[in-house]
Amino acid sequence: MEPILKGKHIVLGITGGIAAYKSVTLLRLLVKAGAEVQVVITPSGKEFITPVTLAALSGKPVVSEFFTANTGEWHSHVDLGLWADLMVIAPATASTIGKMANGIADNMLVTTYLSAKEHVMIAPAMDLDMMAHPSTVRNLATLESYGVEIIEPAAGELASHLIGKGRMEEPENIFTRIEKYFLRRCDLKGKKVAITAGPTYEKLDPVRFIGNYSSGKMGFALAEECASRGAEVTLICGPVSIAVSDPNIVRIDVESAEEMLAAARKPFTEADFGIFAAAVADYRPESMAEHKLKREGAEDMTLRLVRNPDIAATLAAEKRDSQVFVGFALETDNEHENALKKLRKKNLDMVVLNSLQDKGAGFGTDTNKVSILSKDGTEKSFPLKSKRAVATDIVNEICVTDI
Numbered sequence: 001m002e003p004i005l006k007g008k009h010i011v012l013g014i015t016g017g018i019a020a021y022k023s024v025t026l027l028r029l030l031v032k033a034g035a036e037v038q039v040v041i042t043p044s045g046k047e048f049i050t051p052v053t054l055a056a057l058s059g060k061p062v063v064s065e066f067f068t069a070n071t072g073e074w075h076s077h078v079d080l081g082l083w084a085d086l087m088v089i090a091p092a093t094a095s096t097i098g099k100m101a102n103g104i105a106d107n108m109l110v111t112t113y114l115s116a117k118e119h120v121m122i123a124p125a126m127d128l129d130m131m132a133h134p135s136t137v138r139n140l141a142t143l144e145s146y147g148v149e150i151i152e153p154a155a156g157e158l159a160s161h162l163i164g165k166g167r168m169e170e171p172e173n174i175f176t177r178i179e180k181y182f183l184r185r186c187d188l189k190g191k192k193v194a195i196t197a198g199p200t201y202e203k204l205d206p207v208r209f210i211g212n213y214s215s216g217k218m219g220f221a222l223a224e225e226c227a228s229r230g231a232e233v234t235l236i237c238g239p240v241s242i243a244v245s246d247p248n249i250v251r252i253d254v255e256s257a258e259e260m261l262a263a264a265r266k267p268f269t270e271a272d273f274g275i276f277a278a279a280v281a282d283y284r285p286e287s288m289a290e291h292k293l294k295r296e297g298a299e300d301m302t303l304r305l306v307r308n309p310d311i312a313a314t315l316a317a318e319k320r321d322s323q324v325f326v327g328f329a330l331e332t333d334n335e336h337e338n339a340l341k342k343l344r345k346k347n348l349d350m351v352v353l354n355s356l357q358d359k360g361a362g363f364g365t366d367t368n369k370v371s372i373l374s375k376d377g378t379e380k381s382f383p384l385k386s387k388r389a390v391a392t393d394i395v396n397e398i399c400v401t402d403i
């Protein structure tokens, strides 16, 4: 197999901390493994390590300022952000972490971070009290919620001679994390993915329906994640007010559960991976009134509901061995037990559990907090993250599933 880092575009960000000397080793390891590395260094980073060393090792001029002073040449952080398959900031100081978390774009490194389209990793390095300060803790949690991967610093003797947590992780270990990232971040070129998203509306009459609060954000984030990895995606969605921009996503709009099932059959049969992120109504009115139901007379009203098809269970019953199907479980109590029941009953390979007990998780929000339960009995829990970052975690898990 070709070395996983061969030809990968990596932006290595270096900030002003004593651990910057270790970044030279990281740079050497990356270049030796065949990666193309562009170093971006903050002005204070240059106090610790010279651009000449970094340029010689990377084979590329080091970028630090927005302009080259004598020629006026502009360095485009946007181009760099687009070029990078991965951005790694090592060491990341408290100051840079704070700027990244709060969008303070006053240097080339932070503007490149804000423009980065792909994954970002940071290896914090600072004194133990700075590391434990609530502002650092909060900023790191914010970055994690944006999907930034934090390479935790180790405990040991620090530059201040104090002993504690704050030593930048060793370059060899950062290198291994980078390799693992690319190994896990599988390409989905040539793969077909089918996804259900959003709510279903079950009509009572021409103006009323039974529905739920699903916004479609989770399913759309999954569609975009799969499409960004090259998959051909079919997104079957209930009534939502979001748009897709990726040309690799074919969107099919439906309203009711029955329509969703009918539209999903072919894409799920043909898919390599299927994901059921929709919040489907389990029941629908037995019949839809032809005209608007009138209030006149009766004090109360009884609605007769009939069962809707279970889309996930129906389609997963016909699943081939080569297919991976993933369901969601939206729970309010007995979360694990219920999620495991759904995994087995619906013949799924994985269930993504999100609980309405967790703040920021579930319906409508831009964030979610999930655990992924697999049929082999493994379970992984993730912190609160943006739905796009959650989608990355889910797709990574699908990619490493043995089929």
Ligand code: PMT
Residues within 6 Å of the ligand: 196, 197, 198, 199, 213, 214, 215, 216, 217, 218, 219, 257, 276, 277, 278, 279, 280, 281, 282, 308, 309, 310, 311, 312, 313, 326, 327, 328, 329, 330, 331, 342, 354, 362, 363, 364, 365
């Ligand atoms: O759309 P958002 O606002 O971003 O919110 C995201 C979400 C909360 C809707 C999403 O993360 C989620 O949890 N989706 C599944 C919601 C749900 O209906 O869960 P459930 O536990 O009732 O269903 C279990 C699984 O069976 C789900 O994969 C569901 O899509 C599927 N199902 C359920 C009933 C049914 N009739 N047909 C189905 O396919």
